[in-house]
Amino acid sequence: MQIDLKRFHETFFEEAEEHLGTIEAGLLSLTEQGADPELLNTIFRSAHSIKGAAGSFGFNELARLTHVMENVLDRLRSGKRSPDEALTQHLLRASDTLRELVAATRKGEAASVPTDVVLAELSAELADGAAPATGEGAPRSAAGAGSPGEVVYHIVFEPEPDLFRQGQDVFLLLRDLAEVGTVLAVECRRDRLPPLAEMDAETCYVGWDLRVRTARPEDDLHDVFMFVEGSCKLEISAEAATGATSAGAPVTTEPGAIREDRRAGPQRRADSTSIRVPTEKVDALINLVGELVISQAMVNQAVSGYSLTPELEEALSVVQRSTRELQEQVMAIRMLPIGTVFNRFPRLVHDLSAQLGKRVRLESEGAETELDKSVIEPLGDPLTHLIRNSVDHGIEDPEQRIGAGKPEEGVVTLRAYHEGGNVLIEVSDDGKGLDRDRIRAKAISQGLVRDDVALTDDEMYALIFAPGFSTATVVSDVSGRGVGMDVVKRNVEALNGEISVRSVVGRGSRFRIRLPLTLAILDGLSVRLGRDTFILPLLSIRQSVRPEPSDIKTVLGSRGEIFLLRGEQLPLLRLSRLFHTAGTVEDPTRGIVVVTETDGRRFGVLVDDVIGQQQVVVKNIERNYRKIDAVMGATILGDGRVAFIVDVAELHRVATRRRQSDDEMEHVVGESAVAAIAAAQEDGA
Amino acid sequence: MSKTALIVDDSATMREMVSYTLKQAGFEPLTGANGQDGLDKLTGQQLDLIITDLNMPVMDGLSFIKAVRARDEYKFVPILMLTTESQVEMKAQGKAAGATGWLVKPFNPEMLLQVIGKVVPK
Incomplete structure (x- = not known):
């Protein structure tokens, strides 16, 4: 079987980041709350999780540091040590180093992070008490003799009655035994077997006497029984003269040592409770749903002039509803x-x-x-x-x-x-x-x-x-x-x-x-300027007013205009002049003043008309074309046309600047903008 | 017919690694993020193996093992505990709770499959 552990690295690093947050937050609360058992458990568990996975991936530096941290935490947990400021500082420093180490390991540069100092500090914390167990998972030294030839062992295996309730399968044990050596004799011990009427099918009443010949060390025989050694009578003794190794006493063994195992493997599997998906995939999905919303609006607009059959009308409304729901659900994926x-x-x-x-x-x-x-x-x-x-x-x-x-x-x-x-x-x-x-x-x-x-x-x-x-x-x-x-x-x-x-x-x-909630969708007010539509972010709009002639004042021959909003003087910006749109209303009293607020300053924006409030899908222009002054993005309208989304804060800055110098504002409405949007769509899809 | 295994671990990395390995070995993996979550996944379906971490939030591995063993349909399912605590007492407690075997972290897929081979019939 070919399994490449690299496929789990990304998950590991993301998870390690989360654990680091937990460790850090936990250590900080430690100073306030003292040795709260649940808190210590939480910190311990995080260090423990990093260690476990790091070991499996061969990130030995990480495993070593978390191991020592874990030992210190374990002493806190067991009450052998109480958390004082110095200890907390050492642990915090260790967690800083751990963070660096995680980052460096991610880049494959684990060696660049020095861990000696924190390891020494933590070890010192451990040293002023009984030495804890270290080096778990280290290779087990082969006890007993090597393999000086074949030996015949006599094995007495008498399980306890509730062996089956531990999920043990005796046949598997016997089969494993046959793999370790040649089974010369098997005899069933039936002396504990009750009369049939009293027999409980879930209880184990039998035992075995076996003779096995093998060239393998005696430990391998014990390994076969490793999971049942505590719940059975087990005697293993060598019959032949070679290597008179001891027998009898149960030995606790571990299944193995750290071994490097990095091999290539095929497909990725999905976790059934949650899946980790690269952000780009979600972004692509969001973008696509954005397109769908737009297309859906276009369909609605296209058919609005026709009289529809009830079936078609019903179908369209279902599509509309599903599209909205789809959009909400997809947006929710990216929520954190x-x-x-x-x-x-x-x-x-x-x-x-x-x-x-x-x-x-x-x-x-x-x-x-x-x-x-x-x-x-x-x-x-x-x-x-x-x-x-x-x-x-x-x-x-x-x-x-x-x-x-x-x-x-x-x-x-x-x-x-x-x-x-x-x-x-x-x-x-x-x-x-x-x-x-x-x-x-x-x-x-x-x-x-x-x-x-x-x-x-x-x-x-x-x-x-x-x-x-x-x-x-x-x-x-x-x-x-x-x-x-x-x-x-x-x-x-x-x-x-x-x-x-x-x-x-x-x-x-x-x-x-x-x-x-998101940058991908914006609540906007669509306004008309000549034949073009612009979107103003709703967040910065306070109200819209059709001005009376007396509400507009021109300041001293300059192009500066003032709009009087119930006596309050607001600078008036003509959006049409800033964007050079053609065929727009010249007489303010025939247009609408949208009162916007930014930086705590209010100003009026003159537009031809207010079309309505709508949610728009924001398309990035900068990424695909270039930055356009006072425009934060664009969107595609229901009829397929492109509308710029006005950056109100910048609009104010640009307008002020423009009033001072006579710089022309960027004017990119029409062909080139459509090209920019098309590029944006292609790029995003 | 594929076998079903339940993997209970609070570490997503471990869940992914163990699930993936099991899938390669022909198991259909289910997962739970802690003991309680693991129990919730047990809906009476046929199960061939349970692998559980011990130290977990909400419900730890020992309580989980006991709860599984208390259910008739899972009385005899092999349960492997994943542990870095190689101390005898953790294993003993696990065994007393009803665990079949254990695997000491860190481990690699090969070791995992080797241990599974000890408790699940081929």
């Missing part, structure tokens, strides 16, 4: 619990608070909240930054906290939940809150606001997301260097999300990220 990201933060908070001399506890809620894998992965960085920020700038020093009448230990809360078609993720702390005065002073000194402008709280807090903005008086080692909140905001916006902040002085701050 956000806990996969949350897992890394306990460690971060632990390390940061130790570094800053603060006491901070991380609480998380809603780790099971699911969202698209493509959204989850890029979330790691912004969340890390927010948490760092909360621990560093939000939570006060223990003395300050006590002085403010708060518990010495600060709490950072990570929370995820669904709301409508969105996922909300909050990072909040019970720290000192944002310092309004300092933000204001900083904003003024940076020229972000004029000192005579009164700002609302929300406007003020929105300033912290401005590029280069940092209020930290001392640039600490933890945050306040490199990335700022502007990067967090950009990261979130790249996921079609938005971020906001609430804060109460002395009580704490809360950052809230609102994300779509």
